[in-house]
Amino acid sequence: MRLSTLRKHVPAGGVRSHLGLPYLGKAKRPRLDVFLPENAGDHPLPVVVWVHGGAWISGSKDNVAPYLEILAAHGYAVVGVGYSISPEANYPQAVTELNRALAYLREHASTYHLDPDRIVLAGDSAGAQLAAQLGLIITDPEYARRTGVIPAAAPEHLRGMLLFCGVYDLLTMARLKGPQGWGFRTALWAYTGSKNWAGTPAAEHMSILEHVGRNFPPTFISGGNGDYLTEQQSEPLADRLEELGVQVVRRFWPKDHKPALGHEYQFKLQLRDARLILADTLNFLDTATGAQSVPMRSELEIAA
Numbered sequence: 001m002r003l004s005t006l007r008k009h010v011p012a013g014g015v016r017s018h019l020g021l022p023y024l025g026k027a028k029r030p031r032l033d034v035f036l037p038e039n040a041g042d043h044p045l046p047v048v049v050w051v052h053g054g055a056w057i058s059g060s061k062d063n064v065a066p067y068l069e070i071l072a073a074h075g076y077a078v079v080g081v082g083y084s085i086s087p088e089a090n091y092p093q094a095v096t097e098l099n100r101a102l103a104y105l106r107e108h109a110s111t112y113h114l115d116p117d118r119i120v121l122a123g124d125s126a127g128a129q130l131a132a133q134l135g136l137i138i139t140d141p142e143y144a145r146r147t148g149v150i151p152a153a154a155p156e157h158l159r160g161m162l163l164f165c166g167v168y169d170l171l172t173m174a175r176l177k178g179p180q181g182w183g184f185r186t187a188l189w190a191y192t193g194s195k196n197w198a199g200t201p202a203a204e205h206m207s208i209l210e211h212v213g214r215n216f217p218p219t220f221i222s223g224g225n226g227d228y229l230t231e232q233q234s235e236p237l238a239d240r241l242e243e244l245g246v247q248v249v250r251r252f253w254p255k256d257h258k259p260a261l262g263h264e265y266q267f268k269l270q271l272r273d274a275r276l277i278l279a280d281t282l283n284f285l286d287t288a289t290g291a292q293s294v295p296m297r298s299e300l301e302i303a304a
Contacts (some may be wrong), residue, residue, distance in 0.1 A: 007066040009269045014038050014073035018112060022105035024079075024097065030082035032101050033061060034112050035072035037294070044115035045077040046289035047105065048162070051098060051134075053125025053264070055187040057086045064124065067267055074282050075293040079105060083130075086190035091202040095133050095148055102134070103152035110266065118289045119153060120160045121217075125265055126187075128166025132208045132237075135161050139215040146205065159275050161219040161289030162281060164266050165227055168208040168237045174198040209237055218247035220284040222277060224261025225253040249284050251277055 018034040019221060036045065050068055052059045061080035066076040081101045102119070108238060109116040123131030136252045137144040138151045138158050173184050174197075188197040197203050204210065221238045222228030238250040253273070255260060261273055266281075268274045282293045 004151040005220045005270060006267055008021065010066050013074045015069045017069075020299060021104070021108075022102045030084055030097060032082060033065065033068075033080045034105075034114075035065075035069050035078045035080070037075050039073055039112065040075070040077075042113055044109065044113055045075070045175075046118035046159070046285070046291045047114045047116075047122065048076050048077060048078045048122055048285065048301070049105070049121045049129045049131075050080050050100075050104065050162075051083070051121070051123035051127035052080065053123070053127040054085065055127045055163070056094065056130075056191040057187050059085070059125075059127070070269075070278070071282075071285075073292065073294070076285060076293065086187075086192075090193040091191050091206070092147055092149070095130055095137070097145065098130060098134050099137065099149050099152050106152060108159075116153075117157050118144070118159050118291070119157050120285060121158065121290055122160060122162035122164075123166065124164040124266070126167060128163040129168060129206065129208060130297070131164060132161060132166065132168065132212075133206065135210065135217055136211055139217065140211070140213055141279050143211055154221070155215060155217075158217050160217050160284065161221075162284070163219060163221045163234070163237075165223045165229055165263050166221075166233060166237075167229060168233050170207045171198065174203075174294050186249045209240055212237070212240060212244065212246070214244045214246065216241060217273065218249075218284075218288055220249040220251070220281065222251035224263065225255055225257045226260030227265070229263065233268035249280070 016036045020031045023032050052061050052064050061082045068080050072078040083097045106116040121131040121135050137149050138153050144151050162285045189195050192200050192202040194200050223234035239246050241248045266277050286293050
């Protein structure tokens with residue numbers, strides 16, 4: 001993803017930023033950024049907490065910052081959370097830190113004009129897995145107990161999930177062959193701390209598909225038709241959530257759709273399909289939080 005290409009879609013002068021907030025309380029630990037609409041005033045805003053991707057071993061909140069600014073310009077408080085990556089940190093440190101970030105945001109809600117009772121968790125790629133796992137921790141007490149995490153929010157505070165191009169069934173991923181399988185196995189070796197990661201309790205626990213229940217929040221889930229993860233991961237999770245009676249907005253394309261939409265397609269706003277999904281994302285956020293986002297300027301903004 002080229003930041004320069006994404007940044008040109010950020011409205012000029014539309015966002016206020018609070019960068020590098022030390023939610024872990026130590027100077028050299030990961031931090032978070034808060035983006036607010038410039039003209040929001042002092043009233044509390046619903047919060048979108050975004051977890052960046054990077055296969056648990058790379059990536060940065062800075063990589064997705066322009067997209068978060070775009071969402072903020074449409075009327076939301078949007079938070080990009082940095083977290084410790086592997087191999088320096090092993091499972092479940094990342095999700096534990098994300099829960100602490102949520103606690104920090106709730107504790108400092110009045111400072112940044114956040115509504116702590118209207119939170120949406122979001123993520124892309126491995127960040128989608130982490131966001132979904134935090135959603136499970138919040139809505140499933142037994143899952144939280146097994147993770148060893150005391151949730152920083154109650155189920156009623158979590159209004160929805162935004163999940164893009166994620167990984168939710170690690171046992172299916174363990175059967176991947178070729179370069180993709182090698183890369184995934186290497187990442188999970190680093191993250192779990194075990195070369196035989198597929199046989200670890202961590203791999204089973206990370207498999208969101210095996211643990212979601214009826215109390216999981218309303219979910220927007222999407223993946224591109226050119227992304228091998230979509231058929232193996234995103235579509236099965238959407239199917240499972242619908243079977244459970246969870247409200248699901250699913251955005252997928254036929255295999256022969258042109259242009260083929262690859263991994264992390266949602267950030268490629270030079271594509272009309274990505275701009276349409278941005279509009280759908282804002283509609284979902286409005287519905288989930290009861291807010292009313294600033295509309296996209298016109299249909300021409302989508303079609304251009």
